[in-house]
Amino acid sequence: MMTDSAFIQPPPIARAKKNDSLMRRQRFYGWLMGSPAFLGLILFIFVPFVMAIVLSFTDQRLLSPNPTEGVGLRNYDRLLAVSWLKQDAQRDEQNKLVLDIKGEPQFERLRTVLRQDPSYKGYSELSTVTFSDSRVVVLAKDPLFIKSFINTIKFAFLVIPLQCGAALLLALLVNMGLKGTNFFRTAYFAPVVTSMVVVSIVWTFLYHKDIGLVNEFLHSVSFGLIDKINWLGDPAWSMPAIVIMSAWQGAGYQMLIFLAGLQNISEDLYEAASLDGANSWQKFVNVTLPGLRNTTIFVIMSTTIAAFGLFTQVDVMTSGGPADSTTTVMYHAVRKGFREQDIGYGATISVVYFLVILAIALGQKYYFDKREK
Template structure:
């Protein structure tokens, strides 16, 4: 028995320093990460938990009344959607009454909503007319639905534009042409510039009468293109914000794409050249597959940033014209701080967080599934 005991003793002794080293490494890892963990808990976790609690109350920013628990009333006010149908008005003979333009007349919607207690607190969201009847969509907060639609519209426009511009800039910078450092700095400069400053500058550029963009378009088209009301027209206001936002943020994604391009082995391009591949074939079969993980990160991060649109809208359009640029974040700030309804603003934030989380997880699941 003595020889076996002497053989096992060194093994146990050797394992003990390794366990001690692993414990020390974990301890120092948690110690070094503790400032970041503390910041995340203080500025993200705690406010989110507070927002969840406030969403079940009628808390106001400044009010002499005590805060009360209201249950799911804020969520019902935010998400409640219904509809009603109306038949056209008819005269005594049964003929449809029509307006001067020939459209059928319907009973005034406000009168109908006030007369029916089931539609109390509802407002018109959208109306669809079908010959002798019309369908009216109602919501307790129609502006939230419109703001969510505007946010989706902004995201669908800015994500491909910004990511595409960033990839193009990264490809140009990666060519190693003369003046690369200057152009890299110039492309990245808008990223480090305050969004408020950028928004103010672009507001002047978009001015209908004296803006440089309209002057440039008129000169380029020899006067065929007139003055466009970029920020005062519902048709142009959101595209104008999209272009400005893509210009401001493309530099950040450019650096990420540039790092991904520099990690692609040059041997692959040399082998493709020997096989007779042209530039497009190299880009399609080498560059894009090599940037796959980089592209996933850029798309997901750009999506999250797009859904946080606020500053540009607040500075340039204030949600107008006709609520065409109102976003969910702008609506939440307006309700929570300007109208001092903290409980309802917190409800918007909680629902919006869950929506963004679901979209980000859905994107990750989609990309992971394609990889398999």
């Protein structure tokens, strides 16, 4: 026979201590299981970034017999310094404009002007705007960094809508449940798991001006109206060529994310829309897109960060050319830091670029959070 003591519950203090002990053990095991990942983040992200900040204030070189010295903000001044000057066209003794061979106003050599003024020491031409009898020259101590940053922004603005749009289209097709869905899902995702170096080499052959399949295809479908395009040798086409290849290579990853989002949308919403007489386009606009809102935000932000890290395609396909039309900030940093062995300046580029990407990511988050409210 059971006594009354069997039904006596432990006092609240004992239960609280037991729950507190359980929570401590859970936290301990949580930190223990996450410790490899935390250690990797510290060793491969936090420590290198701190080292980059320290090196950015030095003149450290990769191989140099001279000891490393602190240079203060000299690397940042070299990277970010921008100025301008105005030049008037040259005139003869009769105050008439002096024209060159092309019949355009002639100006004094910019190099001569810069050497005459000590305040322009270290500056080079970035861009020039010419008016009728004068011109404004924008100067920078590292004009290639400014060009690289503009090229990176251009790449991001082109590849983000193209890649995300293609990924959403592929996800919609796969989600329709047609025959061969598994095959096409594998085919679309295959470029993602393929080495970017291999993909870049293959597309270099595809873009070949004389024997590339891309030009042959365009020449055939246009019945000879489209002439052969120098995809990687023409500054007007080199960046679009890299954009197309990058969007094709990365769309498969975003496709899987969109596909997961599509499968989380309740079928009841589509049935309700059908009962209201909505057609396919109205279902897509009023049901599918709102249901994919959070997924779309994640895809856009992740694609943006990946776009600003463009390096491999440029390194393999164009080496930054032609005429620096495909040079990106990451390529510029690697070239300065390792190929030219200027570690201090390469670290400076990395630090500034990290802050720029962080600001862009936070700006996107703020914009999407504000729209959600």
